[in-house]
Amino acid sequence: MTACHEVSAPSRTTARGRPVCAETLRACPAALAVLCLAASLVVPSVAAHDLQYRVAEGPAVTVHLSYAGDVPFTFEAYEVYRAGDTVPVQVGRTDHRGRLAFLPDGAGEWRVRAFTEDGHGVDFTLTTTADAVVTRLDRPLYERYTRVFAGVGLLLGLFGLLSLFLRRRRARG
Numbered sequence: 001m002t003a004c005h006e007v008s009a010p011s012r013t014t015a016r017g018r019p020v021c022a023e024t025l026r027a028c029p030a031a032l033a034v035l036c037l038a039a040s041l042v043v044p045s046v047a048a049h050d051l052q053y054r055v056a057e058g059p060a061v062t063v064h065l066s067y068a069g070d071v072p073f074t075f076e077a078y079e080v081y082r083a084g085d086t087v088p089v090q091v092g093r094t095d096h097r098g099r100l101a102f103l104p105d106g107a108g109e110w111r112v113r114a115f116t117e118d119g120h121g122v123d124f125t126l127t128t129t130a131d132a133v134v135t136r137l138d139r140p141l142y143e144r145y146t147r148v149f150a151g152v153g154l155l156l157g158l159f160g161l162l163s164l165f166l167r168r169r170r171a172r173g
Contacts, residue, residue: 072098
C-alpha cells in the first residue's frame with residue numbers, strides 16, 4: 001500500500017498534521033508544469049508527422065501536400081482512385097513542391113492517398129465535376145473544428161488556472 005492509502009495511520013502525517021497525500025498533492029502543480037514542459041518539447045516532433053493538404057482547381061485537380069510548417073511532401077508516393085474501385089486510376093510521386101495533379105475523366109467522387117515508405121500520409125476524398133471543379137472536399141473532424149477545439153481548450157485552461165488561484169487564496173486567508 002502506498003502512503004496515500006495509509007492516511008489514517010498517525011505516523012503518516014507531516015509536521016503540520018496534514019496527511020502525506022495532501023503534501024504530495026501540493027507539489028502537483030509543479031509536477032504538472034514539468035510534464036507540460038516535457039510535452040511541449042515532444043509536440044514539434046509529433047506535429048512534423050502531420051500531413052496537410054490544399055486542393056486547387058484549374059485545368060486539372062492539383063493537391064498541395066505539406067508537413068506542418070509548410071515543408072513540402074516531396075517525391076513521395078500517391079494513388080488516386082475512383083470511388084468504390086480497388087485499382088488506382090493514377091499512381092505516381094509528388095513533385096519537388098509536394099504537388100500531385102490528376103484529370104478527372106468525368107464527374108464523381110475520388111479518393112486520394114499519399115504516403116511515405118514508413119506509413120505516414122493522408123487519405124481523403126473529394127467530389128469533382130467533369131471539368132475538374134471540386135464541389136466537395138472531405139476533411140477530418142480535427143481539421144474542420146481546430147479553432148473550436150483550441151478555444152474550448154483555452155477556456156478550460158483559464159478556468160483551471162482561476163480555480164487554482166482561488167483555492168490557494170482561500171487556503172492562505
